[in-house]
Amino acid sequence: MTDRFRSGAGRLCLDFIRTLRYRGTPSESEEFPDAAAWGAWIDQFGPFPAPAQPASVDEARALREAVHSLLTGEVRDPVRRRLNRFAALPVPAPSLTSSGELRWQASDPASAMLALLARDALDLVTSPEFGRVRRCAGPRCGALFLDTSRPGTRRWCSMEICGNQAKKSTYRAKATAS
Template sequence: MTERFRSGAGRLCLDFVRTLRYRGTSDATEELPDGASWRAWIEEFGKFGEAVVPSDASVRDARVLREAIHELVSDGAVSCRPATRQRLNRFAASPVPAPALTPSGELRWRAGDPASAMFSVLARDALDLVTSPAFDRIRHCAGARCGALFLDTSRPGTRRWCSMDVCGNQAKKSTYRAKAAH
């Protein structure tokens, strides 16, 4: 399967937040506009063994959850609004998927409603992240157009870009061109 969505933020909930690409810029792009895109995201990141058929309401809930996670990881557990905290707690209380080993030895997840189960997984991951020491390592990408959040797992904790291959490379090329022009 070809990867359609960005990954590599360091936590699943942060990869999910990236589905609003270029957040905070004039180029902001919604990557979950419909059921097909939400299904594709679940299939890419969820590893469910059964078909995923999300409802229109599920797509709206996905975007609501994404924005709640963004607020939580941006503001912190204490500073986020009570309504956001309640929303995340509600999503986290949904049933989680159960692991299952396939005949070929692959781990897949099973759930009566994979979309709802994915909500639970994402909300639980976000709650765990903001209450862990890793919370202090959440960064905003320094890329001028990016706006992505990522978990800085570098030893010194000084990583600046969500991806060295994309944003870091663009920044280094810009710096090189600026120096060459002088």
């Protein structure tokens, strides 16, 4: 099974904000057109054993934009209040099954996921890792990612996609100039 949504940005909150794909470019596209898509994202990234069935996608989109504002330094009082409100929601609770497996449960998985995402964003922005959050150098991308490379010089959110496209463009430009 192929994952529906992109991962690998380095933190859960960074993968979450990538659901507005190609943010700020002419190719911008919404990966949460409806509650079913939000539920699919929770199923892919969340800790819950059963599929999530959120009633609405509105709160997810509102949190996504608040997290993006926080990470890009555009925090105003309404954004701060929204983040704090989501972070205060109940988080999933661990429980041990009779067979010794750890399961995560929540009466409302969508709200619990919002709490996890808000808490992850607040943790990131107040940690030393925040200095390593980068914007992808791909001209059509716009994604944020956590640079975990040793020298801290990573340029692309994905070497396989954005990095490869940049290298192809450079190669073509050199070949054309020759």
